Amino acid sequence: MASESDRVIVIGAGPVGLCLSLALAQADVRVTLIEQLGDHNFLDQVPRAGSNHPATLEMFDHIGLYRRIEPRGIIAPIFHYWDPEHGELIAAFDHIHLKEDTRFPYVLQCERIKIVEEALAIAKAHPNIEVRLSTEFTSFEQSADGVTAHVTNAAGEDEPIAGAYLVSGEGARSIVRKDTGVEFEGFTYPDRTLNIEVAYDFRRHGYAERNYISDPHEWSNLFHWKGPPDRWRVHFPTKPEDDEQALQRPEALQARLQAFLPKAGGYEICGSNLYIVHQRVAQKFRVGRAVLAGDSAHVNSPIGAMGMNSGVHDAFNLADKLIKILRKEAGEEVLDRYERQRRHVAMQHTQAQTIRNKRMLAEKDPAVRKQNHDQLRRTAEDPKLARAFLLRSSLIESLREAEQIA
Numbered sequence: 001m002a003s004e005s006d007r008v009i010v011i012g013a014g015p016v017g018l019c020l021s022l023a024l025a026q027a028d029v030r031v032t033l034i035e036q037l038g039d040h041n042f043l044d045q046v047p048r049a050g051s052n053h054p055a056t057l058e059m060f061d062h063i064g065l066y067r068r069i070e071p072r073g074i075i076a077p078i079f080h081y082w083d084p085e086h087g088e089l090i091a092a093f094d095h096i097h098l099k100e101d102t103r104f105p106y107v108l109q110c111e112r113i114k115i116v117e118e119a120l121a122i123a124k125a126h127p128n129i130e131v132r133l134s135t136e137f138t139s140f141e142q143s144a145d146g147v148t149a150h151v152t153n154a155a156g157e158d159e160p161i162a163g164a165y166l167v168s169g170e171g172a173r174s175i176v177r178k179d180t181g182v183e184f185e186g187f188t189y190p191d192r193t194l195n196i197e198v199a200y201d202f203r204r205h206g207y208a209e210r211n212y213i214s215d216p217h218e219w220s221n222l223f224h225w226k227g228p229p230d231r232w233r234v235h236f237p238t239k240p241e242d243d244e245q246a247l248q249r250p251e252a253l254q255a256r257l258q259a260f261l262p263k264a265g266g267y268e269i270c271g272s273n274l275y276i277v278h279q280r281v282a283q284k285f286r287v288g289r290a291v292l293a294g295d296s297a298h299v300n301s302p303i304g305a306m307g308m309n310s311g312v313h314d315a316f317n318l319a320d321k322l323i324k325i326l327r328k329e330a331g332e333e334v335l336d337r338y339e340r341q342r343r344h345v346a347m348q349h350t351q352a353q354t355i356r357n358k359r360m361l362a363e364k365d366p367a368v369r370k371q372n373h374d375q376l377r378r379t380a381e382d383p384k385l386a387r388a389f390l391l392r393s394s395l396i397e398s399l400r401e402a403e404q405i406a
């Protein structure tokens with residue numbers, strides 16, 4: 001169906017840009033996918049997302065991605081809240097409560113890098129997707145009829161690429177967002193989060209594959225990733241004044257882990273990194289023919305695993321609308337509905353929940369901590385309350401709510 005002027009230009013082969021490209025291409029829309037990384041360094045990206053919620057797995061399945069990532073991940077139906085101060089498991093939430101709501105009543109622990117590797121392989125083989133690696137997007141312009149993206153291509157030349165629509169899946173530093181003057185409203189936490197990768201099986205101490213640890217002195221998160229060799233990722237808070245290098249010295253990393261759980265002989269540490277956490281949402285998700293999706297439109301703390309998941313949900317919502325526009329089954333105003341729907345989700349679900357999650361884990365007031373923990377306990381023990389909690393934490397509720405937005 002597509003002519004050259006119906007092409008969609010997607011910037012960024014992250015999970016969002018790739019899912020969008022595949023959903024469009026499989027509906028017979030032609031796509032040019034632009035990615036600054038090349039084959040030589042595409043897999044050298046720092047560890048980031050990895051917990052994939054049920055609704056996201058359904059979307060991955062729709063584009064043929066799920067069957068490729070499932071063998072590379074860990075099926076995790078249960079997650080835990082822990083209180084190390086009192087040495088107790090506060091609550092265990094089991095996604096089985098969602099068995100009537102989804103075909104995938106579990107989280108798949110599969111890192112972003114594996115997802116983009118598999119999705120890129122499908123994209124490269126798809127006749128409707130022109131994958132342009134080692135190509136840096138630099139600017140764009142638009143008219144009433146189309147867009148032109150300017151890139152520095154693999155040969156180092158400036159090249160214009162024409163299309164009907166431009167989607168920024170560039171991540172948090174989106175040039176499209178900045179060039180269109182769209183505010184990225186919100187805040188940045190003053191402290192950075194320290195991520196330590198360690199080869200040790202924490203399940204022998206009763207931990208699940210995903211654990212949220214509430215501690216007034218040092219909250220943490222603990223997640224299991226499939227190898228070989230298997231690794232666990234532990235996230236710790238830091239102080240704004242902490243020195244970046246000192247935080248990552250081997251003895252400092254070891255001390256953190258030993259304070260978390262003493263282990264004779266020390267831990268085998270596989271890596272570490274520090275990241276800054278922003279809570280921001282773009283004021284607009286669409287300026288004419290340019291649309292923002294994923295981290296270019298919203299960023300949040302990883303506590304709750306909502307950044308990549310909600311970005312992938314953006315991609316599928318947007319694909320549906322672009323397909324209808326290009327088939328002339330809908331006018332461009334559906335892109336405003338995309339903005340209304342997905343901005344609502346970003347504000348009311350991902351921002352609200354991740355901010356609350358961090359506050360709850362770090363809460364220092366003993367009375368409030370007790371109240372929070374009692375409530376979590378009651379919720380996990382009551383099947384109705386547990387289902388409601390999981391519908392929200394897995395973002396299924398956000399998708400249902402967005403459907404109601406005209």
Ligand SMILES: Cc1cc2nc3c(=O)[nH]c(=O)nc-3n(C[C@H](O)[C@H](O)[C@H](O)COP(=O)(O)OP(=O)(O)OC[C@H]3O[C@@H](n4cnc5c(N)ncnc54)[C@H](O)[C@@H]3O)c2cc1C
Nearest residue numbers: 012014015016036049050051137171294295305307308309
């Ligand atoms: C430690 C950590 C843990 C996380 N854990 C989770 C989790 O468990 N679950 C979850 O849902 N989210 C999680 N997140 C968030 C998640 O990683 C992001 O929300 C997600 O990667 C965003 O996807 P994206 O495709 O929008 O952008 P990105 O993943 O940032 O991809 C953007 C792509 O665009 C390319 N690009 C950028 N600029 C240009 C340019 N000018 N030209 C060409 N290409 C360009 C980049 O190279 C990159 O490939 C975590 C984040 C962190 C930091």
